[in-house]
Amino acid sequence: MKRTTGTCYYPEHWDKALWAEDARRMVEAGLTWVRIGEFAWSRIEPTPGDFQWEWLDDAIEVLGTAGLKVVLGTPTATPPRWVADKHPDMFAVDVDGKQRGFGSRRHYCFSHEGYQAEAARIVELFAERYGANPHVAAWQTDNEYGCHDTTISYSDAALKAFRFWLKDKYKTIDALNEAWGNVFWSMEYNDFDQIGLPNLTVTEPNPAHSLNFRRFSSDQVVRFNRIQTDIIRKHSKAPLSHNYMGRVTDFDHYKVGDDLEIATWDSYPLGFLEDRVGADVSEQRVYARQGDPDFQALHHDLYRAVGKGRWWVMEQQPGPVNWAPYNPAPLPGMVRLWSWEAFAHGAEAVCYFRWRQAPMAQEQMHAGLLRPDSADAPAMAEAKQVRDEIANAPDVAPYQAPVAMIFDYDAEFAWAVQPHGQGLSYFSLFFETYKALRKMGLSIDILRPETRDFDGYKLIVAPGLMHMDESLKQALTKANGHVMLGPRTGARDGDMVIPTPLPPAIEGLDVIVSRVESLRPDMPEPIAGGGAVTGYRELLEGSVDVVLRSKDGEAAVVSNGDVTYVAAWLNQTALRRVLAPIAEGQGLDVLDLKDGVRVRDTATERFWFNYGASETEYDGRRLEAASVIREERSE
Amino acid sequence: MKRTTGTCYYPEHWDKALWAEDARRMVEAGLTWVRIGEFAWSRIEPTPGDFQWEWLDDAIEVLGTAGLKVVLGTPTATPPRWVADKHPDMFAVDVDGKQRGFGSRRHYCFSHEGYQAEAARIVELFAERYGANPHVAAWQTDNEYGCHDTTISYSDAALKAFRFWLKDKYKTIDALNEAWGNVFWSMEYNDFDQIGLPNLTVTEPNPAHSLNFRRFSSDQVVRFNRIQTDIIRKHSKAPLSHNYMGRVTDFDHYKVGDDLEIATWDSYPLGFLEDRVGADVSEQRVYARQGDPDFQALHHDLYRAVGKGRWWVMEQQPGPVNWAPYNPAPLPGMVRLWSWEAFAHGAEAVCYFRWRQAPMAQEQMHAGLLRPDSADAPAMAEAKQVRDEIANAPDVAPYQAPVAMIFDYDAEFAWAVQPHGQGLSYFSLFFETYKALRKMGLSIDILRPETRDFDGYKLIVAPGLMHMDESLKQALTKANGHVMLGPRTGARDGDMVIPTPLPPAIEGLDVIVSRVESLRPDMPEPIAGGGAVTGYRELLEGSVDVVLRSKDGEAAVVSNGDVTYVAAWLNQTALRRVLAPIAEGQGLDVLDLKDGVRVRDTATERFWFNYGASETEYDGRRLEAASVIREERSE
């Protein structure tokens, strides 16, 4: 399969007279894909039952006959006002109990049965009409599930569904009370109908209560998506996709992905930098016009796993956006760099969002490939350069990286419920570890926690899996590669209770976590020989080899043969001190990449990226600012 | 007309036996004016229909016969509890949907019809009784419209009125949908009754929706005030006024001012410093006991425009207040300085708030001219010094400054709806530019955006007018003086949509803004030769002379003959580099005032102010700390 590019287009925003010329220019720009339809409900069904399909028929025809392949979105992220009038309680409710209303998008609660029926109805109509349309080459369900904090809703609909979900899981209220430890603080229930949502409590709710509510909320997204996929599959053979977001971790993307053929995501490297990357201010300054050098890569690897190998960037930032705290323009070269980075991580397609900047409404300051006056915006030239370059580059091909990291949404939920120290999160722990491996020049596969076959991986890294299934523990101890676990591995059972024997309870690793502590982030605990523990650490008991020790004498990292246990939140220096010797011991080539330089391999290529704003070099290679080099390699 | 002073007095707070002595001491202090009545409703009408006018009759008589002129306030800012009991939904509702209750002041929603009727009723009774009273020399409507964030209300009354206002403006719902671009995200309405208020949306609402709601909210203040002025004019020939606040910009003061003869404002230089000036912390420390050297001046100039030339300070801070984050005492001399600064900007009167410090209730820590025990507070001596000084100074006289700045409330609304970058505001942009001109020793007239005649101005400065009426554009290009525009000039049409051709679309200025970006405030973009862009800039296309260029090569300021376009948010150094040569080219005398020294001219005088806490000098003049010098001059 060739690497391809595309764009996102809203024919309903423009005079019909523009469509053909737009399509011609898309083809000229080398674009293969055009996503449409996902916000168009009010133009398809302006009033209940009054359908206006013709314009969409025509738009698909115009685009398709120009040579473009259409990705058709279901419009369920933006139900029209009249839908909300029919279902005045269909909105999500925030943690303070306030209903979130109409006037933007994603204004529905996943648990609302009335809206589920409305969504099913409109999706069925879309699928019936376009399921066999030859230009519709793929589908997208909804748009950016979970964006704008919409996964978790404290609505009555959610309460009702949560009780049902709990009853299905625990069967009896005694079982639930026992599992959650509700004897504590007399929180025992007599009946499932007494259970509330874990907001507005006087002090923190039972973490078992909160964790279950997060799991339920995640399941509701999966369930809502499946309603759509079940319907579309009845009418269409085209592959199904959904466009996920960056660092939206409130639902289990793997489970949504199980119902789709392709995972896509919306990559806004500059938009994400301030609020989502979690970098300190000095790094935010250095990368203000480039984005964090690892944040996109992590998501590429994650969504490759979510898509079971098939993944796209559905929305690629092409210039300044409108929604971040600050919205600078990217450095010249970055749109090309981001595009190639996606291909380097195995993307089948990179689609630029959006074709033409809209002059009106919420995203009027969001750049496109065209300006509002239809002139080329700066990104267009870079998109055309990518067009020329992929013409001469290899096809998309499968590739297994030498290093695996397990990313577990349930661990993210558990850490969010119980960070123990202010500011600690699973995602950040994972990201720090991922970054350390990337600075060593290693390519990484992200694996879901259900993985049991680790063949071919030299190094398997799984920090922070607070609940670890026994069979995963078994599979890891049997893996051929080196396994690095911790901190907090197996710290809780499936109901958020500390297990006995104490964690991590890994076969062959004679160590228990006898005590944990969280630390002020401005009080790093130095490690003998370099590096530091920051924010969190565990006190270990047992007889194992100590790899790194804090200056106060406590073990920070221990190992036993092919298993390493990290008993602390390590900074980058310390992570390298642990990981580099292991990787080298496994025969991997460990680089020492500084600043914005990163590497990624495919089966036949090695890519060098310079996220830096100035020219640099590595091993004789000259790396221009904001640029990418593609080299052939033999594996 | 002589320059005069006055005070604010609450006879209802004090034993009647004190009134005559108070009046005597007011006259002794040289005061001309005494404002009363504006919070006295519960003493006039303690229960519905039970009127107690006698005490107010007597108070006016006592004050008037002592030689004072009374400004009588309508008491509508503080309806008594029983009014609220009659209209339990008369309160404003905040952005989170919480109703704001009784127990302080300004507890009403401008859109509530029931309260409008109550207000009309009590105002009619006041006007009937005192309209012809010889001691009532002026009226004040209500008190500090908009203070405590009371302009914008998300109440049901506001919703109903907003729909009515929209229908009146757009006539058909299709026209509204088209103008707002509601096709975006399927936000189209079928009927005006489906439109909600732009709060509690899932993500940001349509900026056209928000901007219209702000314009509506502003109009509701105008409408509420006009109910009162229409009534009072039927009964009285005395001039009408209202006391505006510092940096309350949620409603269009010019439009309220159109219904009044005199604009007054309440000047709390120390109270404003922390939260309203927007200065950085180091400046807040330097001016903790003086206030910002330009903040009062800007409001003096603004309210001179609002008052069509006639304006007062109705409440002048005389000592520590109670309501700021920190409430220091002013430096000795500042009360005199503030008084003279008002006169230098053309004030007819400066009234000190308040006569005697109240020992009870919310403002018990707000200083007055008297202490709670009736002894003179420190401000009294300075008030008496001003009394002596104005006796020997010229009368109030008209004066046209050489420099004009256009201040546009609608631009403030538009920037608030869409700052693009965190912390950017129209007011701050205007204030920074105003400050740069003041540091050059220039006196400034503020003009409203409806101005079309710019005769006599050497320099006309209009930053940030996001929507600029075509006829204003025409008038500016025809002006004799030099015109400086931008950034964001004409960036939106009247419905908050990006126009095509792209902005600024100024005749004779061959330039378009092809892209904009906002920047972290800690990442200034240096300008070649000195100064910097901070926070925001535009990328220009076109053939014009570049006045200043960023070090990365982009044009920051361009010009074409007598029009200069500023394509960025400039810091003080850069602003001076642009403005000083223009002003000198126009024959103006440009000074280089540092620290707290400022200058202001009248027709016959030049005033030198030193806001600094230490003595300084300028051009041989010795300027004591916290002092003012008045010099005669020939224009």
Add this chain to the structure above:
Amino acid sequence: MKRTTGTCYYPEHWDKALWAEDARRMVEAGLTWVRIGEFAWSRIEPTPGDFQWEWLDDAIEVLGTAGLKVVLGTPTATPPRWVADKHPDMFAVDVDGKQRGFGSRRHYCFSHEGYQAEAARIVELFAERYGANPHVAAWQTDNEYGCHDTTISYSDAALKAFRFWLKDKYKTIDALNEAWGNVFWSMEYNDFDQIGLPNLTVTEPNPAHSLNFRRFSSDQVVRFNRIQTDIIRKHSKAPLSHNYMGRVTDFDHYKVGDDLEIATWDSYPLGFLEDRVGADVSEQRVYARQGDPDFQALHHDLYRAVGKGRWWVMEQQPGPVNWAPYNPAPLPGMVRLWSWEAFAHGAEAVCYFRWRQAPMAQEQMHAGLLRPDSADAPAMAEAKQVRDEIANAPDVAPYQAPVAMIFDYDAEFAWAVQPHGQGLSYFSLFFETYKALRKMGLSIDILRPETRDFDGYKLIVAPGLMHMDESLKQALTKANGHVMLGPRTGARDGDMVIPTPLPPAIEGLDVIVSRVESLRPDMPEPIAGGGAVTGYRELLEGSVDVVLRSKDGEAAVVSNGDVTYVAAWLNQTALRRVLAPIAEGQGLDVLDLKDGVRVRDTATERFWFNYGASETEYDGRRLEAASVIREERSE
């Protein structure tokens, strides 16, 4: 009476089979006391009227026969879900009007009559059943009144009770209007039923309104507790206690204490450090693993007063907790130090919270004497060391310190209502002064404001008593010791009104506060000769000796013989400059203790504490890190 130790135990959390072994190990650890029952309502009465007493009978029997004395807690802090279902409006309501729900603890409003009846019912049943049980050696009412901001509730029940309370206090609405100064802003009421709660007002409410609501809220706690004590006393002769919290100052602990024999408190030195101590960040780092060196001592002294001499630590932190922003482990030695510090201040008992770390629910990361797997946690060894040491130490004995400080909850309420400057609080002022005395090596008694007999005190210190009863003024001026007052002494009458003559109005001290000001905390006003005023100061008029003067010439501290008036918020250096000469003049031995070293005397002992993380010395004594030395002394 011997000094004793104990623990808190939850038999309902553990298999019955563990109880006997747990009891045996408690006795082995030298523990005397075991507190149980206070969260066990759902196990005693799982459904309405279905009582399960047997397990509790057995638990008391097992513990008692093992040799332990039981403190039995009433379970009213955690009513089961079914109680809340019976009384759906029994919850407190927060300042934003949101009801706080079920799912944690303290989920009741003190004013709810239905819940008061439920509480009385269960307490009566407890008292009947165990009032005469020989193992029940003491009672605890409820748990941590006021914790999690639960004193103040804006519920309908509170509103109703508040109106009743006001009517009882003021008799007529005219009297209330007059006392509060409601003529200000037309806030006058016609009837008590018009009075609302002081939240959700447009700007700040009348401080008299707020202060009365705080006093009412405090009284409701007293009233709720008295319901319980009245019942228990009918059935039991064992002493009654309640476990107060650290820096919970929303209710008057003295008044609750009047109904109890013993005051206890829950001491979490590390848990309190970040949010409650108010130390700056650098101190938080220095004492991260030890706690503030004065915060516990202050509470020990305060609760000794609340308990009229009899007091315990009911919950002593034994390791990391779960609820602070950061939760580090204490330095080795601190558990012993904290225990001995309590004894040095006169504690009868120190009980460790909790026996075994719970693996489930909210406090699963809260350390105990045992780990979740029943192995000894690190604190156990220190508890055993304390066991051995108290065996050879003197009994608890009465001791009067040479220095007294008056702590007044009403002053805390008044400052909270009107801090005047951001961040100023009575508690902080008191704490800073207490710390200064402690650095001088002085032992302190805390007295309640009703104290009239100051015999035996060399120095009596009472900062910040905003309202000072005339008879207290009289008693203080007659005291033999030196009296230090201010700032803000007598600044308000009993209804929060500034009195005339102006404060402080102390007989024999010819001075009035003619003006006050609050200052930015980063603008200290230096004092001539060293030290500084920070945050707040008063301008004085009168003829007295000036002890310290600000560099700008204003008096900061004045005195007249044996009365010193402090007219400012002084930093530590300035406080020492005032206090040390006075103390020395009174014949006290003044030390100069630095860093973490502190001293406390009993009748026969002097204790030296080193809160520091490194060894230090004083006067030849070697003080190890985190350690305590006990010396004998003759008074």
